[in-house]
Amino acid sequence: xxxxxxxxxxxxxxxxxxxxxxxxxxxxxxxxxLYPMLMLFSVQAASVxxxxxxxxxxxxxxxxxxxxxxxxxxxxxxxxxxxxxxKPAKDFTPLxxxxxxxxxxxxxxxxxxxxxxxxxxxxxxxxxxxxxxEQFTFEIFVQPDQIRSRLAANRxxxxxxxxxxxxxxxxxxxxxxKRDVIDPFFFKQTNLTTSGSLLGLILxxxxxxxxxxxxxxxxxxxxxGERERGTLETLLVCPVPAGELVAGKFLTVVTIALxxxxxxxxxxxxxxxxxxxxxMLGAMDQNAGDLPLSAIPIVLIALVPFAVLTSAILLAVxxxxxxxxxxxxYITPVILATLMPGMIANLPGTQLQGPMLVLPVGNMVLLxxxxxxxxxxxxxxxxxxxxxxxxxxxGAVALATQMFGREAVxxxxxxxxxxxxxxxxxxxxxxxxxxxxCLYVAILFxxxxxxxxxxxxxxxxxxxxxxxxxxxxxxxxxxxxxxxxLWYFKRELKPTLALxxxxxxxxxxxxxxxxxxWVIGAEVIAFQEYVLPIPKALIEQQxxxxxxxxxxxxxxxxxxxAVVPAVVEEMCFRGMLLSSLRTNGKRWLALxxxxxxxxxxxxxxxxxxxxxxxxxxxxxxxxxxxxxWPGVLxxxxxxxxxxxxxxxxxxxxxxxxxxxxxxxxxxIHVVVIAVVMIAAALWISRKPRPDLNRII
Amino acid sequence: xxxxxxxxxxxxTPDGAExxxxxxxxxxxxxxxIYGLLGPNGAGxxxxxxxxxxxxxxxxxxxxxxxxxxxxxxxxxxxxxGFLTANTGLYQRLSVRDVLVYxxxxxxxxxxxxxxxxxxxxxxxxxxxFAILRCGSLSTGQKQRCNIARALVANPPALILxxxxxxxxxxxxRVMLNFVRYQRDAGKSIILSTHYLDEAExxxxxxxxxxxxxxxxxxxxxxxQKQSGEQRLSDIFLKLIxxxxxxxx
Numbered sequence: 042x043x044x045x046x047x048x049x050x051x052x053x054x055x056x057x058x059x060x061x062x063x064x065x066x067x068x069x070x071x072x073x074x075l076y077p078m079l080m081l082f083s084v085q086a087a088s089v090x091x092x093x094x095x096x097x098x099x100x101x102x103x104x105x106x107x108x109x110x111x112x113x114x115x116x117x118x119x120x121x122x123x124x125x126x127x128k129p130a131k132d133f134t135p136l137x138x139x140x141x142x143x144x145x146x147x148x149x150x151x152x153x154x155x156x157x158x159x160x161x162x163x164x165x166x167x168x169x170x171x172x173x174x175e176q177f178t179f180e181i182f183v184q185p186d187q188i189r190s191r192l193a194a195n196r197x198x199x200x201x202x203x204x205x206x207x208x209x210x211x212x213x214x215x216x217x218x219k220r221d222v223i224d225p226f227f228f229k230q231t232n233l234t235t236s237g238s239l240l241g242l243i244l245x246x247x248x249x250x251x252x253x254x255x256x257x258x259x260x261x262x263x264x265x266g267e268r269e270r271g272t273l274e275t276l277l278v279c280p281v282p283a284g285e286l287v288a289g290k291f292l293t294v295v296t297i298a299l300x301x302x303x304x305x306x307x308x309x310x311x312x313x314x315x316x317x318x319x320x321m322l323g324a325m326d327q328n329a330g331d332l333p334l335s336a337i338p339i340v341l342i343a344l345v346p347f348a349v350l351t352s353a354i355l356l357a358v359x360x361x362x363x364x365x366x367x368x369x370x371y372i373t374p375v376i377l378a379t380l381m382p383g384m385i386a387n388l389p390g391t392q393l394q395g396p397m398l399v400l401p402v403g404n405m406v407l408l409x410x411x412x413x414x415x416x417x418x419x420x421x422x423x424x425x426x427x428x429x430x431x432x433x434x435x436g437a438v439a440l441a442t443q444m445f446g447r448e449a450v451x452x453x454x455x456x457x458x459x460x461x462x463x464x465x466x467x468x469x470x471x472x473x474x475x476x477x478x479c480l481y482v483a484i485l486f487x488x489x490x491x492x493x494x495x496x497x498x499x500x501x502x503x504x505x506x507x508x509x510x511x512x513x514x515x516x517x518x519x520x521x522x523x524x525x526x527l528w529y530f531k532r533e534l535k536p537t538l539a540l541x542x543x544x545x546x547x548x549x550x551x552x553x554x555x556x557x558x559w560v561i562g563a564e565v566i567a568f569q570e571y572v573l574p575i576p577k578a579l580i581e582q583q584x585x586x587x588x589x590x591x592x593x594x595x596x597x598x599x600x601x602x603a604v605v606p607a608v609v610e611e612m613c614f615r616g617m618l619l620s621s622l623r624t625n626g627k628r629w630l631a632l633x634x635x636x637x638x639x640x641x642x643x644x645x646x647x648x649x650x651x652x653x654x655x656x657x658x659x660x661x662x663x664x665x666x667x668x669x670w671p672g673v674l675x676x677x678x679x680x681x682x683x684x685x686x687x688x689x690x691x692x693x694x695x696x697x698x699x700x701x702x703x704x705x706x707x708x709i710h711v712v713v714i715a716v717v718m719i720a721a722a723l724w725i726s727r728k729p730r731p732d733l734n735r736i737i
Numbered sequence: 738x739x740x741x742x743x744x745x746x747x748x749x750t751p752d753g754a755e756x757x758x759x760x761x762x763x764x765x766x767x768x769x770x771i772y773g774l775l776g777p778n779g780a781g782x783x784x785x786x787x788x789x790x791x792x793x794x795x796x797x798x799x800x801x802x803x804x805x806x807x808x809x810x811x812x813x814x815x816x817x818x819g820f821l822t823a824n825t826g827l828y829q830r831l832s833v834r835d836v837l838v839y840x841x842x843x844x845x846x847x848x849x850x851x852x853x854x855x856x857x858x859x860x861x862x863x864x865x866x867f868a869i870l871r872c873g874s875l876s877t878g879q880k881q882r883c884n885i886a887r888a889l890v891a892n893p894p895a896l897i898l899x900x901x902x903x904x905x906x907x908x909x910x911r912v913m914l915n916f917v918r919y920q921r922d923a924g925k926s927i928i929l930s931t932h933y934l935d936e937a938e939x940x941x942x943x944x945x946x947x948x949x950x951x952x953x954x955x956x957x958x959x960x961x962q963k964q965s966g967e968q969r970l971s972d973i974f975l976k977l978i979x980x981x982x983x984x985x986x
Contacts, residue, residue, distance in 0.1 A: 049842040053831070060830040271826025275887070278790050278825070279843040280815035468794070 042288070046281060050289025055296060058259050067258045068297055072251060072305035077312040098139045099193040102148050102157030102182070109142045111163060115177075116140065119200050120207045136200040148182045158193025159183045173212055244309065245409035248302055249383050249402065252344060253351050255301025256294050257372055260355035263290040264445075265368035287356065287442045294352035295345075302344050310337060339412050343423075346430035347405040351379065353437030360444040386410075393422050396494055399429040399487045420573070421646035428641055429486065436483020443476030469531035478621035481526060482613075482638050489518055490644060504589045512601035519609035523617045536667075538616035543668035546725050551671030553722035554658055555678025560707050560715035562679070565651045567705035575647050590687035598684045607676035614639045614656070615663035615672050628664060635660040655679065658719070665726040739766040739789065739895050739926045743798035746784050746950075758784045760950040761798070766926040766943075768894070771917065773941030774930045775974070781950040782930045783822070786897050789928070790820045802895050803926075816844065819888035822899035829873030833864055833883045836872060837890060844891040851890075858886040862912070878909030885916065896920060896927045902936065914940065934970040946974055953977050 058064045103109045116137040121129045145151040148160030160182030168174035179201070183194035213220055267273040276286060358375050362368035379402050385391070386403035393407040404426040411418055492514055500506040520538075527537055535541060543551075590598060614635050622631035636656035643652045659672040666672075685692055690700045696711055707715075746759040759781040766772040776782050787793040789800050791811040800807040803817040827836055834855050841851030859868045862882045867875060872883060881901070888896065898917065902910050917940060921927055931937055937944060938958050946954040946961075954961060954977050958970065967973045 046843065046845075049839065053828075053835075053839050056835075057828055057830050270829065272828055274792065274822070275825040275827070275884075276843075277792055278815055278818070278820040279840060280812045280845070281843050282812065 043285060047285050047289045047292070050281075050286060051292045051296075054259075054263055054290055054293035058262060058293065058297060061262070064258055064262075064297065068255050068301045069304060072255075072301055073308050076251075076305060077308045080309070080312055098141055099136075099158045099189075099196055100141050100143055100156075101193065101197060102143050102145045102151040102160035104145065104148060104162055106144060108161070108163050109144065111166070111177075112142075112161065113137065115204055116200060118207070119204050122203060136196055140197075152182045152184055152190060155187070155189070158189050159197060161197065172208075173215060244413060245406045246380075246383055246387050247309075248306060248340070248344060248409060249347065249406055250380065251305040252298050252302040252348050253355075253376060253379055256298035256348065256352045256355050257376075259294045259297045260352065260359045261362070261365055261368040261372070263293060264356060264359040265362035266365055268362075269364045283445045284442050287438070287445045291352055291356055291438060291441065294356060295348050298348040298352050299341075299345065302348060303341060306337060306341065340409050343405065343408050343412060343427070346427050346434060347402070350401070350405075350430050350434040350437060353434045353441055354379070357437050357441035357444060360441055382406075393418065393426070396491055398422065398425045399490045401430070401433050401487070405430060424646045424649075425644075429490075432483050432486050432638075432641060436480045439476035439479035439483070443474055443480070469533075471533045472537050472620045472624050473527060473530060473532045473617065475621045475625065477526075477530060478618045481523060482618055485518060485613075486641065489642065492518070493644070504586050505593060508589075508601045512605045515605055516609045519613040523613055527617065537620045538612045539620060539663055539667055539669040540612075540616070541668050543666045543671050544730065547662065547666035547668065547671040547730070548674065550662055550666075550722040550726040551674040552678075553718045553725070554662065554675035557715035557718035557722070558655055558658060558675060558679045559682045560711055561719065562651045562655055563705075563707050564712060565654050566647075567707075569647070569650050570705055573647065579645075579647070587687060590684060595684065595688055598688070599681055602684050603677045603680035606680060607673045610639070610642075611659065611663070611669040611673045611676060614642075615660055615669050619660055619663055623664070632657055632660040632664060658722075661723065662726055665729045667730045667732065671726075738768060738801075738803065739772070739897075739928060740801040741765070741785065741789065741798070742800070744785060744788055744795050744800060745797045746781075746788060746793065747796045758950055759788070759795075762947070762950070762952055763798075764945050764952065764955060766895075766928055768926050769921060769924045770942045771921050771927045771929055771940055773937040773944040774928055774947060775934065775937055775944060775970070776947035780947045782947060783899065785947070786820075786822065786899055786928065786930060789897060790818055791815060816891065817893050817895055819891070819893040819896045821884055821888040821897065821901055823903055825884060825888075827872040827880060827883060827887070830871055832871050833868045833875070833879075833886075834859065836883060837886055840887050840890045846891075854890060858889060862886050862916075877904045878906055881905055881909065882912065885913070889920075894925055896925055897930075898927065899930045900932065901929070902931065902933060934974070938970050944970070946977060948978055 101112070103112065116135070119135045119137065121133050121135075124130045143151070143157050145156065145160070148157075148162060151157045152160050162180045162182070164178040164180050166178075167176040181194050181197065184190040185194075209223075210220060213223070264273075267276065354375060355372065358371050359368040362371055382400050382403035383406045386397060386400065386406040387410070391397060391407065393404065393411055397407055398404055408418070408423065408426045410416075493511070496507045496510050496514075500510075524534060524538065527534055618638060619631055619635045622634055625631065636653050639656035639660075640649045640652035643649070655676075659676060662672045662675065663669055693700055697708055698711060706712075741762055741764050744759055744762045745757065747755045747757050762781070762785055764772065764774075774782055774785065784793060788795045789802065789807065791807045791814050794808065802814045805813040805817065807814050828839075831839065837855035837858055838848070838851045841854050842848065846854060859865055862885065864879070864882055864886065867879055872880060875883065881904075885901065888898075901917070902913050905913060914936065917927065917929065921942075929937065929941060941958065943955065943957055944961060945952050954964070954973075956964065961970070961973050962968060965973045965976050967976055
């Protein structure tokens with residue numbers, strides 16, 4: 042990657058886009074002027090309407106003059122309510138001054154045809170005119186979905202409740218009983234919502250929509266638009282790799298999308314604070330509350346991976362289109378597909394946990410909602426959302442790179458577009474492209490997360506069955522499906538999955554790593570405890586698993602926990618993913634990316650560090666040896682030690698480790714031996730094995 | 738030097754069959770030579786040119802530009818090749834100078850080098866009057882001059898020019914043809930594809946006539962005249978189509 046060139050492409054695209062009137066309108070004018078205006082106007086209109094309805098005269102339907110007179114008589118005694126300080130409320134208007142009656146035959150019909158706000162029928166009156174025992178039973182006919190009907194019924198019920206309370210007090214006084222005797226409970230509700238219920242509900246989805254719509258125009262312009270204007274061909278004859286062109290364009294789209302989101306968020310905040318939106322919302326809904334200023338920067342940061350994801354998806358999709366019009370057609374289903382999970386997440390009561398943590402777009406909506414409402418979020422929840430979104434974005438960028446400038450997309454007709462996936466038209470090659478491998482890993486991430494969740498839910502913590510099915514499904518997702526994909530795309534299975542035999546020195550390295558990695562892993566966890574202690578609840582959740590590890594036969598545990606993961610994870614990560622990255626030739630970048638992907642598949646933030654470190658060693662060994670088998674040995678031994686330690690806790694006494702020790706750290710002599718072994722392993726495999734196929 | 742060696746390209750058709758757009762095309766263009774690749778619409782010229790610059794992958798055969806194989810070393814090929822076709826558009830919202838500086842940078846120049854090179858090209862193609870104007874506001878001739886300057890940003894030893902005089906007025910046309918001659922004299926290998934056969938007659942050192950993806954004749958203009966017995970290139974071409982296969986190589 043040449044970052045100077047990417048910067049050149051980025052600035053040129055940015056200047057080019059910002060000189061376009063359409064970008065300025067879509068990205069600046071619309072969020073800064075139009076949205077606040079619409080928001081203010083619609084809220085103001087709604088508020089005016091609600092206020093008007095709230096004080097306007099209501100029409101009560103009754104079936105007889107007698108009922109009307111009885112109700113009027115009751116309403117004449119409506120007391121003035123008291124405010125919080127116990128003083129009579131100032132703005133109170135008794136219902137009798139704003140009510141009118143209409144005598145009708147059919148109350149239901151009168152309400153449904155809007156002749157009256159609500160209908161009231163007095164079903165019975167017991168002990169009439171007896172101040173101590175008089176009791177009325179009313180039937181109220183109301184249409185709650187009609188604001189006028191709902192408000193009429195509410196106002197009538199509230200007035201009668203106040204009159205009823207006043208009568209109760211009078212009766213108690215007559216009986217010389219204190220009110221406290223019949224009121225065992227008193228409630229005072231404190232509203233902890235920091236953001237308005239209305240804003241909290243609207244804003245996350247609105248921001249998602251704005252980020253998406255801000256990215257649409259630049260994504261089309263920089264792909265299908267370029268193609269339509271003929272500049273894409275001009276660009277593709279320059280000595281710049283497709284990856285760099287996509288990177289420059291992608292950063293431009295992300296910038297414009299974020300600019301749109303920022304301007305919109307800023308203008309919403311300004312509308313709320315300076316435009317008096319809070320007051321208006323408050324008039325409509327007591328929970329409207331404030332938009333916390335402190336949450337805005339966090340929301341913006343949280344929007345970055347989302348902007349990255351949408352920009353990448355849009356670039357990939359628009360890359361297929363040959364004209365602006367065609368791209369617009371492709372984008373409509375993308376918008377729907379993007380908004381659907383967002384709307385699911387926005388449903389009341391949905392929480393940021395379980396499958397929602399990795400639901401693309403949905404997790405971002407929930408994160409923004411929770412940040413705005415001041416909900417306490419655990420670090421791992423935020424991490425999971427950001428990491429999964431970044432991974433999806435990576436997959437989409439990979440797809441965009443894969444498609445960009447492909448001749449079938451560039452020059453030909455529909456038949457050629459189909460030919461992109463037609464096996465007959467695919468050229469055989471040795472390794473898969475980075476895009477293909479990353480795309481598979483990005484798709485596998487949520488799929489595997491859901492599979493794991495499903496297994497745990499289905500077997501409701503019957504860990505033996507969870508492990509059994511995991512051991513069956515792991516080879517399917519991590520080995521068989523990748524192998525099928527590689528076969529379909531005519532890649533060479535043996536070198537891609539690094540299934541070749543390894544020379545003895547790499548086996549020795551694998552053995553040494555297998556013997557020592559678990560110590561390093563334990564130390565990583567011990568140091569991590571200082572900054573990110575594992576919550577007790579999580580440790581307790583693991584207890585049944587540990588009990589299971591003691592009960593099940595050793596061979597079975599070794600098979601499902603050590604052998605299967607060691608083989609299939611090595612094939613997928615150190616095999617397919619690392620081989621694709623090998624084509625770039627940048628060793629350390631390849632190792633870091635592989636280790637990061639491997640660690641993310643362990644789904645728990647507390648296992649990220651340890652799996653990353655172990656993944657790095659295993660990736661190094663595979664890179665040097667061009668074979669997964671020494672890594673499989675090391676991986677198997679590492680997992681195997683965990684099983685053996687669970688079954689035979691005293692086993693580690695042989696190494697001078699006290700299994701009952703309070704300290705998380707290993708004894709220093711064990712650490713030193715492990716470090717020496719790791720160093721020896723790295724030294725032994727320091728010389729990379731040449732690519733045998735290339736020599737031949 | 739530009740070398741096409743048995744180049745073939747097949748495309749899938751909507752009914753699932755395959756159509757051969759270019760069938761075993763071979764020719765070579767030496768330094769200091771203009772090679773005219775001529776043929777009717779749909780003959781396979783554009784596909785051939787795209788294969789030569791790495792935009793389209795050949796189904797079989799190979800192409801070499803200045804010792805770089807197009808398939809195995811596509812980036813190196815793009816460094817030594819200037820490509821200009823009717824399809825290579827310009828950025829409408831950038832000025833002529835911006836375009837030249839941008840492409841200079843994409844060819845690996847520093848900002849200062851790219852600016853200097855842009856100045857030279859603006860001077861060479863007499864574009865000073867409109868160098869600061871956005872490309873969207875230029876006339877066809879001005880755009881074409883800018884596009885040629887863009888193709889020459891890296892001063893490549895090989896040039897592919899597809900319809901370089903399309904839509905140009907008499908003056909711009911003369912500037913263009915003089916430029917092609919000048920580049921030939923500077924020792925560059927040039928492929929010129931055009932429908933203006935009189936231009937090809939006067940400009941090209943060698944001519945390849947292509948029909949239905951195949952090279953049906955190749956040679957200098959006098960050689961083609963001698964072989965066919967016709968005087969004008971258009972007559973030669975028509976005669977060859979009717980008498981196919983005729984090999985005058």
